[in-house]
Amino acid sequence: MKPVFHWLLIALRLIFGAWFVFAGLNDLLHFWQPPAPVTPQSQALMQGLAGSGYIFPALGVVYTLSGLFLLANRFVALALVMLAAPVVVIFGYHAVMEDHLLGPGLAVLLIYLVLAWQQRATLGVLLRPRMPVTAAR
Numbered sequence: 001m002k003p004v005f006h007w008l009l010i011a012l013r014l015i016f017g018a019w020f021v022f023a024g025l026n027d028l029l030h031f032w033q034p035p036a037p038v039t040p041q042s043q044a045l046m047q048g049l050a051g052s053g054y055i056f057p058a059l060g061v062v063y064t065l066s067g068l069f070l071l072a073n074r075f076v077a078l079a080l081v082m083l084a085a086p087v088v089v090i091f092g093y094h095a096v097m098e099d100h101l102l103g104p105g106l107a108v109l110l111i112y113l114v115l116a117w118q119q120r121a122t123l124g125v126l127l128r129p130r131m132p133v134t135a136a137r
Contacts, residue, residue: 009118016111017070020083024063027056042097059086070115077122080115087112 026032037043049055062082069079087108094105116123 009114012111013070013073013076013115016115017067017079020063020067021071022067024060024065024067027060027063038098042093045093045097062086076115077119080112080119080123081126083112 026034037046063086066079066082069075091105091109094100094103
């Protein structure tokens, strides 16, 4: 792997991890007010999620743990698995509900895909139908 590409992957992992730690702690501690949803559909979705009382704290824990794993460069594959569904939802929300196909959702998705490609050998184990059986000694 070329040194420039190697450092780019490290920078992307650190930025991605820091963003999810920030977002997760914000979901738990409410220190920053994100921009208000623009469309009526996105407002209804956010009101429903906030009204449940547990979705945002649960996401805060997942985001914070995953972000810390990425920042520490430990359990990176686990962090990516934990973030798979939220990344798709973030992309879908911005693309469909907010009509920002080329906005922040696409950036999150692309960074996620680059990091997942880097971890393809580790993540590939999850796609094997069955592990080879070895005889016990």
